[in-house]
Amino acid sequence: MIDAPKDKKQRVITSPEYKHSDFEVRSLDSQCVNASEKQVPFYYNFKYMLAGILFGVILVKAEVISWFRIQEMFRLESFHMYGVIGTAVVVGAISVFLIKKLNIKTIRGEVIDFQDKKFNKGQIFGGLTFGLGWAITGACPGPLFAQLGTGVTVIAVTILSAIAGTWVYGKFRDRLPS
């Protein structure tokens, strides 16, 4: 499990959290690099569910999950989505800066760590592929789940298809340019 895949050999492992984490998932996917060193009971995860509920409400009330809003964005007919994403990035960047600057810890006193993302061709080819799909479904992965929650049950088919897409990527990733 701790054999580093060849494309990630140069990754600098600076965080002590790594030794307790599942190296496979973290090294293959920069989305999953953060880990908590402490073993926590299962029910601790419910706080993330509460955070998710809040996020779902925001997505709906800001119409971020609206297929119409996504079309407007890509047809340059409205500023709404640019305003949402732009504001979110500025607020996120200021937050990350402050966390680093003030050395803010988690609620359980752990150090918050950040990993650099490595460039690979997937960000271009995969990014373009996702963009093509995003305008068709009118939703990226988070909003798909929120759309399902609002009661448009047929979105379950879209989600299953997205899971299938991820699976096919996993199956053939060795043969794709990276």
Place this chain on the structure above:
Amino acid sequence: MLELIKQPWHWSVAGLFIGLTVPLLLILGNKSFGLSANLRHICAACIPANIPFFKYDWKKEAWNLFYIVGVIIGGFIAAHYLHDPEQVKVAPTLVADLASHGIDDYSELVPTQIFNWDNLLTLKGLFFFVVGGFLVGFGTRYAGGCTSGHAISGLSNLQWPSLVATICFMVGGFISANLIVPFLLNL
């Protein structure tokens, strides 16, 4: 107060709250905001099929699955208890263009004239649900993240690969919305 919440939120309010999700998850437990990873965790949990990409301890990432279940519940709450009776307001040019394709129902946030079960086995449904969803799932994983992981988390941490990914998301979206979607609407 409830009336204030019920009306559609201004983009700056929405952006503020979405941006605050980044530090919220970091401070709650050193978690990086990124939702497309859940599609991978579901594969790892349900259909790993001995593929190395799905052979990892997905239970350690269970927090994200809890989060996405929360997003579904949040969508339900917003739609049922915080619903604004007004129709979705969109740009007049889009309304006119969609009307020419027979789309004029703005009662939901998605056009129910496309996204309904009756369309499932039609060519239109095949493209809008099945092909669209597939491209989203395949593309986000190939890119290593989606709007939350790259455009929001990645850019917040000033990662240039995330900027490349975000630009490619937008380029793909521009091509699709302007050249492909109008064609698909005519199916």
